[in-house]
Amino acid sequence: MPRAPLEEHHSFPDEIRAYIEQAAETGLYDIRGLGAKRRLPTFDDLVILTASLSRYPLEGYRERCTTETVLGTRAKNPVRLATPITIAGMSFGALSARGKEAIGRAATAVGTSTTTGDGGMTSEERESSKCLVYQCLPSRYGFNPEHLRLADAIEMVVGQGAKPGGGGMLLGQKVSARVAAMRTLPEGIDQRSACRHPDWTGPDDLAIKIAELRELTDGRIPIYVKVGASRVLSDVKLAVKAGADVVVVDGMQGGTAATQQVFIEHAGIPTLPALRQAVEALEEMKVVGDVQLVISGGIRTGADVAKALAMGADAVSLGQSVLMALGCNRSSPADGHAVPTDVTPDYEKLGTVPGRCHHCESGRCPVGVTTQDPELELRLDPVEGARRLRNYLTVMTMELATLARACGKSNVHHLEREDLAALTITAAAMAKVPLAGTSWVPGQ
């Protein structure tokens, strides 16, 4: 009699048993970097309905299609960008100074904005970034009114997609002397960033806080409010009511430098439904065109950007994909050497391989992007990193414009929901876009 096949236990697959083993053996939970790794509904589940007989396309390589983007249109000095693809807040501390410099150089070259992150503004970042958004975070590490006045916009961070409601951390191995001094903390300690702001609680307070920041900057620059995607419909409305000029919504695929795995994989909602809910909130508030919407969390390609804009975003913001353009998860760093340097052994020391690493928390980044180690940091050449990132951002912008032209749009911001179809019922329901080949939107 043949033996019955050995059955896999679907409730206890390998990764769950590994989790139980770690918890049982060490009493510790896992802390890691980057964003959610599990399969989620994404922009890949949408397609773009380009032109045919019923729509008239523009010539892909010749006819003009503007990508200019203006954020914070109500402010005296709005943020004017050449592309709707912006760089998300990533701290000096999480990233090396050379990484921040590379990002600033690339963003300036393509005409977009960068964002500071926890820990304050470095001189390298300000000098290399033509347009810099200064974050106001719960920790207020390095928060300085003189830096506020140097900023091109302020982002009040309420939450982050990787860990909405969860605060942040920077483990001791990355708290170098310079990072510690900027944050007024002892060198080498595991540093905690609070989950709540110290001086305001709730949306009514936030309105006064935003008014304070306007007072400090004499009302010159826009104020963004960033929320992690959880109760998006309510949160976006409350941000608008509090006076936000721009609302940034970060979906659960958004990255982090170090957070508990349980947050990264289980808190918040994916970017796709978050964007749809944010757009609905702005529509219900009748502020479309007055308040701009930036979406982030797992945006990787020009197609992602086109779909996000078609759904109603004014711009997108990138984090993890920027790090990857700088060399994250490559076997050889962007060190500018003609002959690639194989750093695979350094991945192995972290218990991983190129392409699977998420150990930003360790401070031992093999490609020198998310480290404060003086030797590892040298593995990222800011000029080479900037070249690669500039190329990447340029490609995405060109792809975006190409798709917009194919939809007959002379402005990427003219992409609309009608230009989209969904490949799965789930995506159709989440994005409120018809299932491809039908006019059916689940729930409508």
Add this chain to the structure above:
Amino acid sequence: MDGVASASPREVVDLAAAGVRSLNALLHERAGPFPSVEVLHPMGQHNVAVGAVRAFRVEIRGHVGYYAAAMNQEASIHIHGNAGKGLAENIMSGEVQVFGNASDAVAASGHGGLVVVHGDAASRCGISMKGVDIVVGGSIGHLGAFMAQAGTMVVAGDAGSALGDSLYEAVIYVGGRIESLGEDAREEPMTAVDRERVAGLLARARLSPPLPNVERFKRIASARSLYHWHAGQNRIHG
């Protein structure tokens, strides 16, 4: 500018007529004389005297709302009334005195300077402080100096529950009763250096006499047991 007398070096700003924008714009001027500014009729408005950039002397006659004297640099600001939430939040330097009581989050995240509350202060006084010195003539509410990183807080009266929770390197001195200490906060012996520090801050604060007896103060500081989570052992997923 309505309500703003143009004579220098003494300015009078009537907030009932001019509004906080006029006052704050004046305090943001980087050139010119250092006027004394008298502020009338604040009537609990928010964001009064936010972001002063130089050594102005500001006398505010009445109560103020949220974020009064916030992010102050070098100015000396006296509030003759009560203050709302976030008094002198993120102060960088200078001095802020409240001749009354203050609400939540006094000197939250303050990086430098001196903040004095002659009456009582509510919860989270000194939260996240990063180098500011705080003196409270009366008592403070719960969660005082929560996650306080640097600087000194002197409370002449009592302190509410969870004082100094998650303290870093800031030090707290309390002259009265402490309801309870927060996580990782502990009482440590007072030394001659501590007594000198308290006496010095009480003198700088110019509290009304009689000054509290320095001998009765307790020193609260971090036990530093939360500084490391041993999270480096936390990696098992490749």
